[in-house]
Amino acid sequence: MIKDSKYERVYTGSEINVNHLKSQLEGAGISSVVRNDHESAIRAGFGSDYDRGVLLFVEKDNLLRAKHIIEKSTSEPKFTDAELEEQATQSRLKEQTTERKGERPLIQKEEKPKRSFFNLALNAGLLIYSLWRLYPLTQGEDLPTYRILLSSFIAVFCGYTLVRHFIKK
Numbered sequence: 683m684i685k686d687s688k689y690e691r692v693y694t695g696s697e698i699n700v701n702h703l704k705s706q707l708e709g710a711g712i713s714s715v716v717r718n719d720h721e722s723a724i725r726a727g728f729g730s731d732y733d734r735g736v737l738l739f740v741e742k743d744n745l746l747r748a749k750h751i752i753e754k755s756t757s758e759p760k761f762t763d764a765e766l767e768e769q770a771t772q773s774r775l776k777e778q779t780t781e782r783k784g785e786r787p788l789i790q791k792e793e794k795p796k797r798s799f800f801n802l803a804l805n806a807g808l809l810i811y812s813l814w815r816l817y818p819l820t821q822g823e824d825l826p827t828y829r830i831l832l833s834s835f836i837a838v839f840c841g842y843t844l845v846r847h848f849i850k851k
């Protein structure tokens with residue numbers, strides 16, 4: 683930061699990591715300061731051509747404790763990649779089958795979500811409204827082309843949706 687500052691930089695990384703470490707330091711009673719030059723450049727209107735990391739600073743009095751907490755938080759994970767992959771494959775959902783003779787497996791077809799009452803009511807309402815807008819055509823009146831096209835499209839779409847819903851039941 684500044685040459686004669688009472689703060690010392692302890693970590694540089696992504697904003698997410700810095701915020702996580704900051705919360706861990708605050709939990710340990712260590713005050714810290716985050717400096718994000720990229721965000722500052724954007725807010726000042728200079729653009730976003732600054733790709734160094736976000737900096738985390740702590741007071742020099744708490745430097746050793748902070749470095750220890752950060753080292754503990756950012757140390758290598760306890761599991762290797764192979765162990766993590768093995769755990770992931772074990773936890774994946776597997777097909778369940780029955781062990782009884784002559785029965786089908788318990789795999790069920792994926793059902794399509796049903797339409798809600800509100801959705802059906804909205805489609806019915808739009809269908810009725812669009813047909814009402816087209817009613818003057820049956821009386822021999824002239825209507826603008828856009829009104830005919832738009833109302834016809836809405837009527838066909840809503841009618842198709844309603845018919846498809848009730849036929850598939």
